[in-house]
Amino acid sequence: MGFFDKLFKRNKDQEEQKAVLDEGLKQTKENFFSKISKAIAGKSEVDEEVLDNLEEALITADVGLDTTVTIIKNIEARVAKDKYINTGELNNILQEEIANILTDSSSTDYKTYGTPLDKKPYVILVVGVNGVGKTTTIGKLAYNFKKNGKSVLLGAADTFRAAAVDQLSIWSDRVGVPIVKKEMGSDPSSVAYDTIVSGIARDVDVIIIDTAGRLHNKAHLMEELSKIKRSIGKNMENAPHEVMLVLDGSTGQNALEQAKHFTAATEVTSLAITKLDGTAKGGVVLAIANQFKIPVKYIGVGERMEDLQVFNKYEFVDTLFSLQ
Template identity: 50%
Template structure:
């Protein structure tokens, strides 16, 4: 009885579990054959495990060996029948969406003849992939390749439709237009317009700046006092200022003294009268070869730059020019002059730094005479006008030049910086006393409001003003014209 109860209980529990598992496996929701196969194998494994547990856990029974073997055989047959039923249900279930068949690498040899299998070498998958740097390069180059390809595609039909001669003409015009745009632009406007711009700071104190003192004001002593103060601020100097005020009151008519506008015009005339006598351009005497120009001045006034601009100016006039690097004291002064010579294809006579300046200029005079050069421009070292030993050295240079040519130097030109103001008066005085100046070149008028010093120099020394500089370009160094200079000072307020 005990065996029958146990056996009956075991079979009942076994068939009850199998029934539940069949209900779960017959569910219509099956994702893939692999999943259902896994579920079908689960109950079989559980049955085998439970059977083994029962065999090991059950107490030894006085059963015959044949009965146990029969029971195990029946369990094995039952398990095989259950597995067969599950396989039939799996094949009858609706198929999942078709999955693309992937042939594993190890199965490829099945499709290749055995003779060829030995010839096939294993391939490294990483070697087939491009390197990381190569991929980055391709990604970076890709946009440019796309753009280039687009341009080619667009241009091909145009060239096919337009005649070849028209296309070439258009390309030539575009090329010429591009070349023209890339060239250096010339200076805007003529010299007068550049002069007006260059004197913009000076006009704030004199010239156009005077108009505010006259318009809408009563002409009295207070007006003249304000005018005198403004002239002094512009670095015209006390002697020249007193002269202007005196001439203005003496030469002005009663009508002009009653009308501020007429008095303003009279002031313009009086200032022009001071500059006109000294507006004398340099005239080269062709009978003297070489015509020697000696450039003197203090440090930093622009002597060497002025020499380069003058050399270019004379060269444009058809004259042959030579330069003498007489500034053997300042570092790179010789190289600076040589650069100007290379730019304009002008020979430069020079020696090493520290050489005697007088001997350099003497050698240059001999060389210029041998080559039949028209003009020789000699540079000298910058020196302060109050250094007696340096001024004596300048006197020595002049004496040595006269040994070769008694009339040399034919022009001793003092270069003055307009920004120095009243100190330019002292420079002109001492240099004139030392070597006897014959002309003045006033530079850097565009960068200062002290341009009024030109009136003081012209009034006190009566030295010819040869050139004025109102910019850095070569054409910004021009011969001094008194009328143009006055017009540039007063022009804007009259328009």
């Protein structure tokens, strides 16, 4: 049982989701937990050597230098205040400090997320480089929204790659939701505009719009995303309501670089971190959340459509510190 386990009274579905999370993060938690355990092994109290070992363990677990320094400083302050802390207490304090740097969406799920009456349709603009699982994430989002009673419309505004439109069309058919698309090379902003017009006419709950994933020219990326957002806003005030950045968790620190580019180019309001199953680099979730102060809303922990989970920081931390 994890440190935060006492917070939860899970129903059957939640227990199944936790089991999927445990399995999906298996490599990450084995990597993370083993490094932390070695850092404090054989020590009876938290001294400078323990903190140095802990710092090294966090950095090598892909937590990142800046985030590691923040965690260590907070632990040092607590050790200084309480005078004596043993390594058993350190384990609990570490979990608390990691949870404190994360922002989550634990108060929402696919049933309640994103559709207050004054934001219908709720418009999500999805950004991210090619290859991170952006289109797959959109498909999984659409599936889970639909499964929970929401009507969904997709917009294929990545018109620079025929494969992108084709892939989103496949997801549209697979999930059974409509899609707005045009031929390759069309103006992405015109696709976004038509998607909003169609979504309002259809009275859908959620609109999800795909965008091109190119980073070779930051100025062009900023211009393109700004134009798309203006086109969306012409038909619906204050839309898009959310700009979701999709990052590939298996790339470790490279995901941080991608986040830097996109947060510089547009106002990112949420994160979806994919491909955490099959990688030991899931510690990068901590680095990304801490550095950019943007809530992680979803994590991908498997191939099934249900395996795009609403992020809960307490469940995530519990999993990192558990080898069951």
